[in-house]
Amino acid sequence: MDVSGVLSALVAGTAVGALGRLLLPGHQHIGVLWTLVAGIAAALLGSLLAAAFGLGDGAGGDWLEFLIQVVVAGIAVAGLDRWLRASL
Template sequence: MHWLWAIIVGLVLGLIARVILPGKQHQPLWLTVIFGIIGGVLGNAVATWIGVNDTKGIDWIRHLLQLAGAVVLVGLGDMAYMAVRGNRRTV
């Protein structure tokens, strides 16, 4: 069940990250979801490291760290995707 939630949260975080980032992202949706999942995990790790992973009420700081991780990874992932894929045109 945790994997299902990770995929759902990764999808949401990845889509929000795509909206936040300026310009057009060229990576496919499945790659955005993967980067969103990894960003969420990274944000949870940072929240645990600084001691704000479990607070009373809504964990806003943890959620913002997850989103920040997703934005960074989606941005870097898009640059890496374009570097690997190049500017090849399909006919």
């Protein structure tokens, strides 16, 4: 992966993580770095899930893949928030 691939993964992870965080009500006790990590992981996992279900191959599938990524990011942010609250 070249530099542009890493930068695009960071931008996509930030966007997916931020949107996933917006899905959750209330205040989350995780910072920007954990949101970024959750977003990048969710983007990768969401892409794998979309490919497993045959989505993301044109005809609006890219939007479905993005929606899956955002939902996975919301789950990841909620899990990280719960984990950090339990460890405090």
